Amino acid sequence: MAKLVSILIPAFNAERFIAETVNSALNQTWTNKEIIVVDDGSTDGTANRVKQFKSPVLKVISQTNRRASGARNTALRHAQGDYIQWLDADDLLAPDKLSHQLREAENGATNRTLLSSAFGTFFIQPRRAQFTPHDLWKDLAPINFLLAIFTQNLWMNPAVWLVSRRLTEIAGPWDERLSLDDDGEYFSRIVAASDYVKFVPEARSYYRRQNIASLSRSVSDGACKSLCLSLKLRISQLRQLDDSHRTRKASLQLLRTWFDYFYPEKEDLLRELYDLADELGGTLPPPQLTWKYQPIKVLFGWKAVKKVKAIVSNTKLLAGVEYDRLLMALSRR
Numbered sequence: 001m002a003k004l005v006s007i008l009i010p011a012f013n014a015e016r017f018i019a020e021t022v023n024s025a026l027n028q029t030w031t032n033k034e035i036i037v038v039d040d041g042s043t044d045g046t047a048n049r050v051k052q053f054k055s056p057v058l059k060v061i062s063q064t065n066r067r068a069s070g071a072r073n074t075a076l077r078h079a080q081g082d083y084i085q086w087l088d089a090d091d092l093l094a095p096d097k098l099s100h101q102l103r104e105a106e107n108g109a110t111n112r113t114l115l116s117s118a119f120g121t122f123f124i125q126p127r128r129a130q131f132t133p134h135d136l137w138k139d140l141a142p143i144n145f146l147l148a149i150f151t152q153n154l155w156m157n158p159a160v161w162l163v164s165r166r167l168t169e170i171a172g173p174w175d176e177r178l179s180l181d182d183d184g185e186y187f188s189r190i191v192a193a194s195d196y197v198k199f200v201p202e203a204r205s206y207y208r209r210q211n212i213a214s215l216s217r218s219v220s221d222g223a224c225k226s227l228c229l230s231l232k233l234r235i236s237q238l239r240q241l242d243d244s245h246r247t248r249k250a251s252l253q254l255l256r257t258w259f260d261y262f263y264p265e266k267e268d269l270l271r272e273l274y275d276l277a278d279e280l281g282g283t284l285p286p287p288q289l290t291w292k293y294q295p296i297k298v299l300f301g302w303k304a305v306k307k308v309k310a311i312v313s314n315t316k317l318l319a320g321v322e323y324d325r326l327l328m329a330l331s332r333r
Contacts, residue, residue, distance in 0.1 A: 002031070005098055007035045022035065029099045076173060081165065111166035135154060160203075178230050192237045
């Protein structure tokens with residue numbers, strides 16, 4: 001019998017995009033599937049939008065707000081599938097995404113082989129998505145996958161993964177203490193539990209770039225605590241696989257990549273990170289600034305630098321969104 005796939009969609013105030021996302025799940029050419037949408041205390045019309053899709057394979061669960069990790073755990077508890085497909089409420093799957101990956105599963109992959117895929121980023125029109133390969137877009141041993149993430153600051157959209165029931169059970173649930181970087185910690189744990197990461201280039205998903213970042217790089221205390229804990233957990237996962245000079249060096253690089261979220265105002269968390277860096281055999285110097293930000297730091301300090309960086313990033317994102325809207329409007333004429 002064909003393997004059952006559970007497509008799990010956590011949703012919070014996702015009324016704008018949820019219909020497109022659910023359609024991409026329903027339209028999978030792999031027919032043996034169930035779709036579970038968890039409405040995580042939305043205050044808009046998310047639940048009503050989903051309930052319009054009458055289908056024997058679709059289940060909608062409503063709960064009080066428990067944030068993304070809590071919603072994902074609720075969906076996971078109800079999932080019956082042999083494989084788990086995670087899908088955020090504004091992202092999309094290509095129609096044959098699951099079919100391509102499950103073909104690999106049927107070609108000799110073990111129940112601890114982790115299946116990944118290509119993904120493209122888009123603003124409004126998925127047909128204009130940009131697929132940008134990097135060093136995770138290939139078959140890798142778990143240790144090499146994590147080393148590449150740590151040393152090159154690489155990332156994979158959560159929708160790329162197709163996770164066997166066995167791997168899901170070994171890795172355990174999402175960590176509900178985490179908000180910022182909860183997906184980074186969870187999928188590092190999944191990778192560490194696998195025996196191999198198999199990349200399936202024909203399988204595709206789409207990551208929507210719509211969320212505007214905070215106007216300050218200084219995120220909330222709670223988010224920074226989450227990020228600090230996530231970094232420590234991810235480093236522990238890597239070192240459990242191999243505690244050597246190369247993994248400690250890679251762990252230091254991971255801390256340096258994220259260090260400007262904490263520096264200089266999050267003093268308690270900085271002490272934790274300094275202690276961890278010392279344990280790893282290194283140090284955490286102040287973040288390096290390019291020449292264009294140096295005068296801002298001298299005149300106004302680090303907080304101003306963070307705010308300007310966020311404004312620049314948001315401006316680029318908004319420009320991309322508006323450009324995509326313009327092209328879409330022109331194409332309709």
